[in-house]
Amino acid sequence: MPNRCLVACLLIAFLTACSSKKSADLIVHNAVIYTADSLFTNAQAFAVKEGKFVAVGTSETILATYRADSVVDLKGQPVYPGFYDPHAHFLGLGQVLDQADLVGTNSFEEIVQRLKAFYEKHPTNSWLLGRGWDQNDWPDKQFPTKEKLDAAFPNVPVCITRVDGHALLINSKAIKLAAIGKGAKIPGGEVVMANGEPTGVLVDNAMGLIRRVIPQPDASDKERMLLAAQQVCLSLGLTTVSDAGLNREDIELIERLQKGNKLKIRDYVMISLGEPNLEYYLKRGPFQTDRLTVRAFKLYADGALGSRGACLRKPYSDRPETSGFLLLNPGELERVLTLLEKSKFQANTHCIGDSANHLILDLYGKMLKKPNPRRWRIEHAQVVSPDDFWKFNRYSVIPSVQPTHATSDMYWAGDRLGKNRVKGAYAFNDLMKQNGLIAFGSDFPVESPNPLYGFHAAVARVDAKGYPAGGFQMENAVDRAAALKAMTRWAAFANFEDHLRGSIETGKQADFVVLQQDIMTIPAPQLREVQVAQTWVGGEKLFQR
Incomplete structure (x- = not known):
């Protein structure tokens, strides 16, 4: 009898303890959690309810305080806030998945072979499209010309886009369809000619000549x-991506897919510049839903360094007859920025060359005048003059950069810029010091969407081959804590989403990623090999390896 009484008492005590616990939907415990909060604290466990973190702490405390039907023991695996890519082309990645992959080719002959293989598998395509070539990776580093495409595809229009998206090559069939004639000239772009005839290369604004005749999805x-x-992004731990330049119909498509619960990843959209978009969205104003933020316009000041479309203050070191060019004239840029300054929208301007950065920083300064909460951004901030860095602090401008651009471009950036000017390029640490933060993205599909490649490039300043020994311009490397914040907390701030997510804190949306190895402690050469174990968005597991 006494034993029965003891058992009954213990049972009552157990049931009482259970009933006194708070209810949650999910408990994660026995983990190494990098919260990326303001103190960059670590934790072991958290509880999630209705898609948000309701408590973060030790495993003992969380398990003693909460009960849930779903309890996940991670057995010491590392957990981080969901990874951000604040400058990418999410729809563009989907489009590239439908095209021939030309990344990493070692010659133009390899380009042709890849195109042939792709066309054999997709013979019904009316156009042959591809993306990813980079002449800087070939023995002959000059722009390619159309002749080999003509020989391989005399009756099929071909359009292949350079890796940076700022130049493309077309064959004669496509030139005829677009009616591109001798001596064609486009402001803010170039139709490359040889002996008065188009070579097939179109740079920056000139690309519009062919895009207007390519059938659109x-x-x-x-x-x-x-x-x-x-699916690609979730498998890489990305929970918030971005679309750096979309028109209204594509923004509305994304919103419909999110409302229909088909598209669950979060998206920060920059509106493409253009009068219809300006008229509509300036009247509507910024808006933010659970999974969509629309409060920025994307402007282009110049092109890309690899295609020599970046606008420099002095001529290119390897082609002194040119300094690049602006895609919009200063008067038009000022007109648009004046409209945005009077609105609640962010201005996010693509600036690669030191001249473009100089111009936009001064125009921002003219509008903003002093430190402010507007969070206007410069996208890429790739080559900055020494006398311009202070302006990021003076006008509270956020540098939104892509670390893998540094390790992709370092092989030839010195040739383009010269040994002195290149020191102001890819200067992530110098930029971060201006306001105490920086945002890291990838610009995918220009680069890989894998955020750990950017993490590795930022802290080690080497590429996948470990080149160069000792790192590229290591004075501008950042430490791992800063790199993690740049792809979580600080990226969320750059997107006006820091009150919603970007860190693992009570009240924020439960977006987090579990990795198979700890990127904060493993040797740098192993960073690119780390695999994502799980990706969660709003407390829902959307990917598991």
Whole structure:
């Protein structure tokens, strides 16, 4: 009898303890959690309810305080806030997945072979499209010309885009369809000529000549592309991505797919510049839903360094007859920025060359005048003059950069810029010091969407081959804590989303990623090999390896 009484008492005590616990939907414990909060604290466990973190602390405390139907023991695995990519092309990634992959080719002959293999698998395509070539990776580093495309595809229009998206090559069939004639000239772009005839290379604004005749995907095609891109991004730990320049119809498509619960990844969208978009969105104003933020316009000041479209203050060191060019004239840039300054929208301007950065920083300064809460951004901030860095602090401008651009471009950036000017390029640490923060993205599909490649490039300043020994301009490397914040907390701030997510804290949305190894402690050469174990968005597991 006494034993029965003891058992009954213990049972009552157990049930009382259980009933006194708070209810949660999910408990994660026995983990190494990098919260990325303001103190950069670590934790062991957290509880999630209705898609948000409701408590963060030790495993003992969380398990003693909460009960949930779903309890996950991570057995010491590392957990981080969901990774951000604040400058990417999410829809563009989906579109590229439908095209020939030309990344990493070692010659133009390899380009042709890849195109042939792709066309054999997709013979019904009316156009042959591809992306990813970079002449800087070939023995002959000059722009390619159309002749080999003509020989391989005399009756099929071909358009292949350079890796940076700022130049493309077309064949004669495509030139004829676009009616591009001798001596064609486009402001803010170039139709490359040889002996008065188009070579097939179009740079920056000139690319519009061919894009207007290429059949565009319809809404059902884009839905398929977006869902395919979502799977890629979730498998890499990305919970918030971005679209650096979309028109209204694509923004509304993304919003419909999110409302229909098909598209669950979060998206920060920059609106493409153009009068219809300006008229509509300036009247509507910024808006933010659970999974979509639309409060920025994307402007282009110049092109890309690799195609010599970046606008420099002095001529290119390897082509002294040119300094690049602006894609919009200063008067038009000032007109648009004046409209944005009077609105609640962010201005996010693509600036690669030191002249473009100088111009936009001064225009921002003219509008903003002093430190401010507007969070206007310069996208890429790739080459900055020594006398311009202070302006990021003076006008509270956020540098939104892509660390893998540094390790992709370092092989030839010195040739383009010269040994002195290159010191102001890819200067992530110098930029971060201006306001105590920086945002890291990838610009995918220009670069890989894998955020750990950017993490590795930022802290080690070497590429996948470990080149160069000792790192590229290591004075501008950042430490691992800063790199993690740049792809979580600080990126969320750059997106006006820091009150919603970007760190593992009570009240924020439960976006987090579990990795198989700890990127904060493992040797740098192993960083690119780390695999994502799980990706969660709003407390829902959307990927598991």
